Amino acid sequence: MNQRVPELRLEHVTKRFGSTAAVQDVSFCLWPGEFLSLLGPSGCGKTTTLRMIAGFVVPDAGRILCRGQDITDEPPYRRDVGLVFQNYALFPHMTVAENVAFGLKMRGAARSVTRDRVQWALELVRMPQYGTRRPHELSGGQQQRVAVARVLAAGASLLLFDEPFSNLDAKLRKAMQVELRELQQRLGIATIHVTHDQQEAMSMSDRLIVMNSGQIEQEGTPEEIYRHPRSAFVAEFMGECNRLAGRVVGVDRARGMAELDLDAGGRLLAPWSGPEDPPERAVAFLRPEHITIVSSGAGGGQANVLAGTVRRRVYLGPVTVLYVSLNDDTDVLVQCTNSLNGASGYGPDARVQLHLPPPSVRLMPL
Numbered sequence: 001m002n003q004r005v006p007e008l009r010l011e012h013v014t015k016r017f018g019s020t021a022a023v024q025d026v027s028f029c030l031w032p033g034e035f036l037s038l039l040g041p042s043g044c045g046k047t048t049t050l051r052m053i054a055g056f057v058v059p060d061a062g063r064i065l066c067r068g069q070d071i072t073d074e075p076p077y078r079r080d081v082g083l084v085f086q087n088y089a090l091f092p093h094m095t096v097a098e099n100v101a102f103g104l105k106m107r108g109a110a111r112s113v114t115r116d117r118v119q120w121a122l123e124l125v126r127m128p129q130y131g132t133r134r135p136h137e138l139s140g141g142q143q144q145r146v147a148v149a150r151v152l153a154a155g156a157s158l159l160l161f162d163e164p165f166s167n168l169d170a171k172l173r174k175a176m177q178v179e180l181r182e183l184q185q186r187l188g189i190a191t192i193h194v195t196h197d198q199q200e201a202m203s204m205s206d207r208l209i210v211m212n213s214g215q216i217e218q219e220g221t222p223e224e225i226y227r228h229p230r231s232a233f234v235a236e237f238m239g240e241c242n243r244l245a246g247r248v249v250g251v252d253r254a255r256g257m258a259e260l261d262l263d264a265g266g267r268l269l270a271p272w273s274g275p276e277d278p279p280e281r282a283v284a285f286l287r288p289e290h291i292t293i294v295s296s297g298a299g300g301g302q303a304n305v306l307a308g309t310v311r312r313r314v315y316l317g318p319v320t321v322l323y324v325s326l327n328d329d330t331d332v333l334v335q336c337t338n339s340l341n342g343a344s345g346y347g348p349d350a351r352v353q354l355h356l357p358p359p360s361v362r363l364m365p366l
């Protein structure tokens with residue numbers, strides 16, 4: 001795969017604003033036809049990264065290459081990049097067709113070419129009949145589609161989306177996610193999408209880059225990142241995660257397992273394949289959907305089986321989430337699927353035993 005020329009390559013890109021290091025030593029590739037999401041909390045440098053790729057912000061250090069060509073010092077209009085802003089940035093005094101034609105006009109395209117491209121782009125976003133309307137006569141979702149049509153019409157070979165769905169309600173957001181992804185796949189245009197919504201990033205992307213404080217924490221497929229987070233930050237950013245701290249009391253090198261004496265009581269076996277011994281203390285991370293309730297009643301003592309009391313039960317339709325208090329009042333979240341005979345019937349104050357399967361536990365140094 002790495003023999004191919006990437007559509008885009010960032011090499012050690014850094015940008016400071018005064019004393020703020022907005023982006024620090026960021027390097028990654030975008031492959032032809034790929035849909036990549038930059039994901040991270042507010043202020044972690046996502047927009048600054050996009051703006052450097054589009055040419056609106058000049059990096060202090062590092063290089064940006066587009067299909068092998070260094071474009072670091074090229075102005076925005078010399079780049080083949082279409083940026084869709086969060087607020088769509090449509091021109092209010094222009095009609096939809098004039099908005100979509102804008103980029104082509106700036107490039108001096110012939111009138112007949114412009115007309116055809118505008119029609120083509122509006123058909124792609126399923127709005128061919130809206131050309132004469134003005135932006136204020138459109139819904140949020142329709143304005144979003146016009147903004148997409150505008151970058152498509154201009155012939156961008158690389159699309160950048162900065163939180164494109166944040167103005168839309170939950171249902172429309174889901175519909176637009178599917179629509180945009182299908183369109184991107186049909187056209188095969190390499191795309192970078194910025195969001196702080198991990199569900200959105202996972203549902204749309206071939207690959208994710210998780211950022212924190214201007215740096216890349218981890219990159220990989222949605223499944224790699226969700227199942228094998230390399231840091232506590234990534235584990236917790238990518239969805240609900242239980243965190244159980246304890247003292248490491250043994251390592252079985254042959255089986256690649258470590259044994260933890262949990263602060264909350266009980267023993268936990270977890271995979272440990274590091275070249276070094278684990279540290280004296282460690283934290284176990286575990287997703288709520290990987291924990292099962294093995295029986296009601298007191299007991300315990302077995303490794304990876306913890307006794308607790310249901311404190312709260314939250315019914316969410318397809319699943320029920322139980323908040324189970326362990327001996328030291330640590331809450332463990334347990335997610336049960338609501339099949340007809342599911343185990344979600346446990347109400348508050350029920351005593352339960354939880355099974356934490358070793359393969360689903362991620363141990364990290366404390």
Ligand SMILES: Nc1ncnc2c1ncn2[C@@H]1O[C@H](COP(=O)(O)OP(=O)(O)OP(=O)(O)O)[C@@H](O)[C@H]1O
Pocket residue numbers: 017018020021022040041042043044045046047048049196
């Ligand atoms: N023009 C600017 N001048 C000064 N500081 C800036 C400027 N643009 C961004 N910053 C700072 O750089 C950091 C990264 O900002 P950026 O807009 O890239 O974050 P973001 O990840 O897009 O956040 P959000 O999810 O809130 O949009 C922040 O601390 C921000 O305050």
Ligand SMILES: [Mg+2]
Pocket residue numbers: 046047048
């Ligand atoms: Mg931003």
